[in-house]
Structure formats: C-alpha cells, structure tokens
Amino acid sequence: MTISNPAIRNALTNDMAKDFAAACEEIESDNRIGCVILRGEGGTFCSGADTASWGETYSGGTLTDEAYELSDAMYGSFVRFGQLPVPTIAAVRGAAVGAGLNLAMAADLRIVAEDARIIAGFTAAGIHPGGGFFTLARRLAGREIAGALGLFGMEISGARAHEVGFAAVCVEDDQVEPTASRMAATTAKDPLLARRVKHSFQIETSGQYLTWDAALEVERGVQMWSQERRLRAQAER
Template structure:
C-alpha cells in the first residue's frame, strides 16, 4: 500500500490517507487500498477502535478531479460506474468496520472527504477545520449518501444548510451542531482522537460487541427502546459470563 497506511498500537488502528501533495483527494486506487486496510483490521482480534486521519495537515479534499472528469465524459459507461462505486464503497467499508471508528479531521474535509468523516462513528475536529459539502460549488449533485450522512449526524436543518445550501462551517460550528464530538486546537486533534479511542483499545472483544449494538440501535434508522433492550441482551449476558470467568481465575 502506498497511499493508505495503517498501524496498530495499544488496540487502536490508525489509518492514514497518505497523499498530502493533493490534500489526500481520493482516487480509485486509494479507495481500494482503504477497503483492503479495513479488511486487514477486521481480520484481527486485537483492535478495538480505528482512527482515520489525513497526512500533511489536511483530512481529505474529496474525490480526485481526474475521477470526476472521467465520470463526466460518459456517466453511464461501465468503467465510470465502477470507479464511482469504488469511492462510495470505501465510505461504506469504513462505516461497516467491526471496530468503532473516529475521524481525526484537520484542514479541509470536502465532498467525498466529508462523507468519509461522516461515515465514522465519531469525529474530533480542529477548531479551524473546514467542513464543506462542495458539490453545489462545482455543479454536481451530491453522492455517496451525502444527505443521509449529514442528517443522521446533525439533523435536518444542518443537513440542509451544509449539503443543500452549500454553507461552509468550521470545526467549532461543527461541534456545536453535533457533526463532531469535540473541536480542539489543530495540534491536538490526533492525540485527542487516540485518547478517546483508548478505552475501547484496551478491550477489543467487548468494544466490537458494543459497536455492533450501538449501530443497530442508533441507526439510521434508530430502533425503539424495547427493540434496543433485546439487541443488548445477548452481548450483555456474554460480558457478564466473561467477567465472572475472569473473577474466578
């Protein structure tokens, strides 16, 4: 892998988009490397959380213009469809990772890059980060489930302002809207993300079961309270038994 790098320490996988010369804009190859990285992470039992970050002080500038240009030549061409599907597939792969995921957002997250950040379970952003839908600016309809990702994170009004009306927001505003959990100084973004991930990294088996229950309950669509109770019952009983066995040894 050359443009997506990953490493594991203390039960936490750190996945880095490593194309700083283009502000980590996504190519088809990069998207496929990201899927492969998360396949490798999911195959391991010693990972309880994954942090996604960009190199060079920028998260992700969106889809590479070359990908968009090729798709625009003939949007119904099979190769064009496959290329766009590869980009979307990378967001879905992050969202379906067995471990909880955190986006550490510095600099800009634009278009597909914003989708990638929103595909994670939680976001830590720099106060001066720039979150930009970007599709309206270039005369392109949003893709990748953009409106769904925005609305599930921050509700209908925020999704309309950012995705429909093209309003750019910084990290402070993102945290106020609920698009991010915390806005911190740029230099502290990745350390804060690792700190948030640390507890899950200490107990990967429990972390993965909690992550699965969280996603099933929180949605979209969210479940009812009584259904949530039943979703949690099995994993909780497993954790009780595991704790009892540990106490007996």
Template structure:
C-alpha cells in the first residue's frame, strides 16, 4: 500500500490515510487500498476493533479529477466505476464486522465526512472541521450523505450541514451528537486507540455485539420486543461461552 497504512496492536487495526500532500483526498487507488485494509481487518479473527485516521488531515473528500472525469461522461464505464470505488471506501468501512472508530483531526469534508460518519463512533480534535462541502463546489451530495448525517445527528444537523453549508468544529460536533468526545490534537489517536482496545480484548464478542448494535440502531430501528428476541441468541451464546460445561470443569480441575 502506498496511500494507506495498516497496523495491528492490542487487537486494534489502525487504518491511516497517508497522502498528506493532498490532505488525504480519496483517489481511486487510495479508495481501493482503504477497502483492502478494511477487508484485511474483517478477515483477521484477532482483530476486535478498527480505528480509521488521517493524521493531521482526516480527509478532504474525493480527488477533484475523479469528480471531473465522471462529470464529463457520467455513464462511461470506467468513470462510473471509479466514483463507485470511492463510495466503496466508506461503505466498506461501514460494513466491516468489528466496532469502528474514526479519529478525526483537521478537516472531514464531503466524502471524507461520509467516511467519518460511516464508523460506529468518532473521537475528534477540538479544532477539527466537519463540513459537507458538496454544494460549495457546485455539485449534489453523494454517497448517502444525508442519510449518514441524519442517522448520526438528526434532521436538523443534516439540514444545517448538507443543505445550508454550515461548518462544525470538533467541540460543536460533540454537542450535536456527531462525535463522542473532543480532545487536544495530540491526544486524539491515543484516546481512540484506548477506547478501541477496550472492546478488542474479546474480538469474538465484539463482532457479535456490533452486529446487534447496528441492527437495532439502523434508521427506523426495531421494536423493543423484536430487539429482545434479536439479542437473545447472541446473549445465549455468550453465556454458554462464559459459564458452560467446559468452564465449570476448568474451575473444578484447573490442571485438567
């Protein structure tokens, strides 16, 4: 990989966008590498969480050339597929089967904001900048932008950012529910890793829990009685794993 770094420590896979010269704007190749990194984490049973970060500059959106090529001939096969690859960068992060955290410093703009919102949780710099940016460059939002904004922070925030072009700081993002916590710049990645490492101590359980979490918190949600039944099977699995016959035998005979 040239534009994306992938490291695993403490059961946490850290995926770092690493093209600071263009503020991590998503090229087609970078998007492919991001997809590959996410799939690598998903397929590794020792990974229990993923942190996505961009260092000083989270992600400035899609590379303008990708948008321009699509605009010249939207149904030309390679242009259509290239934009689809950029979309896949954040939809794959949204589907990866472990809990995910975005560690956001600098700006998250357009497709970069989609990438941050695709994760389960966001830890941000106090001075981070969240902005839609699509209308400001004369194009319609893409990648399910309004749905992502609405499901994380609600209709009012989706309107403010997506329709009216408001910019939100990291501290304001926490107030709006766009992020969980805001820290000084130098603390962001460490705080995100510490939070991810907590759930990653038990990767198998983390994968079961995040599946239920996403089902129950998807737009529209599920009825409480449905949620009770949805959680029953994985909870029974976890109880059996913790308290089942093999555990009882180990307690009775620790040298067995």
C-alpha cells in the first residue's frame, strides 16, 4: 500500500482516508494476502493531515455532524489498518508527522531509515494530539518517549526511534523498502498461517498483558493446528 500525495509530502486528505479504508476491506477479504507493507511515495512516509482539506471540513465549525463523521472516517481507517487480519509493516522514510506518525504506529512493525524524522507535531500546530496518539506511543516506546513527542514536541531520528524500541529495524534510507519486502516475504508465503499468528499477536499484545499461563492457552490450540498442518504437508510431498 502506498500513500501517494507527493505534492504535499503525502499529506492525508479526506478522500484518501476513504480510499485507505476501502483498500483495507479488500485485504481483509482476500485470503491470498499474507502481509502488507505501507510506504510513502517519493521517499517521504506521510506529513500528516492535509490542512487545506481539513480546513474545508471545519469551515462550518469543528463540532458539526459532518466534521465528526469525517474525523471518524480518517481515524477509523487507521484503526481498520491496525486491526487487519494480516501482519503489517510500516516502511518509514523521510518524515512521519502527526496523523502520519499515528498511521506508522498502527502497523505491527516499523522499519525506519536512520535519518527518518519522527515528529508528533500536534502542539506545534496548536492542536491536541488525536487518533489515540499517547496510547500508541506508550505501547511502543514507553511513557517517557510518548511524553517527549506528544507533550513537548521533541523530534527523534529513525536511529533514535530504533534505540528506544519505537521501531524494530533501522537501516540506511535506500534499504528500507527492500528490507521490508524481504521480511514480508517470509510471512506472506503462508497467508493462512500469517493470519492465525496475527490473531494471537493481537490478543496478547493489544491491551493489558496476559499472564503467562493465559498466553499458553491462547496459543496452544492454534500451535497444535499448525503442527498438524505442517506434518500433513510433509507427508504429501
């Protein structure tokens, strides 16, 4: 999946949010898909929401029914991406700002360029963070980094993001997308297994931590299914 609005550094418009949700729906229903890579066109991940688009949305006020519906559509598409039944990778080059950063955080894994720019940018723009920013940031990198980014507007590099656990992999800029493709290929070769594993991943990591014995129960049945499936495949060769 490619975020494409290069004239304004891949900023997200209301129409793009609708297209994004529609693409997620297609992925959900296509069982041949075993992994999704989200990237930005032209070396920039996403510079946030398109201010001109949102200015039109709020022309009648920020509390109108239309404004709420469009906000729901934008952030709802992020949630839909985060809840896809297949593993997802955000391939982050250039800047990930505001809503674009939220979108990167919605992925299961982030691969970042060493010189990528990780910027919340909400308070600098005079607005409160949205899209569940603090919940997502704390889940990835802890309270301190969530506060530094969201409360105090600190910018961090891709290299620093990797150091603090915000991203799993950090490489040179021209290696971000090839690395994402290689990692995705391992998972995507067996779409059914990928979806089963993603389901367990969501259960065990999305909310409160499970106890170890509860995690064993969550995983046990699906792991036994996968073992039986592997043995059958070996016997059929």
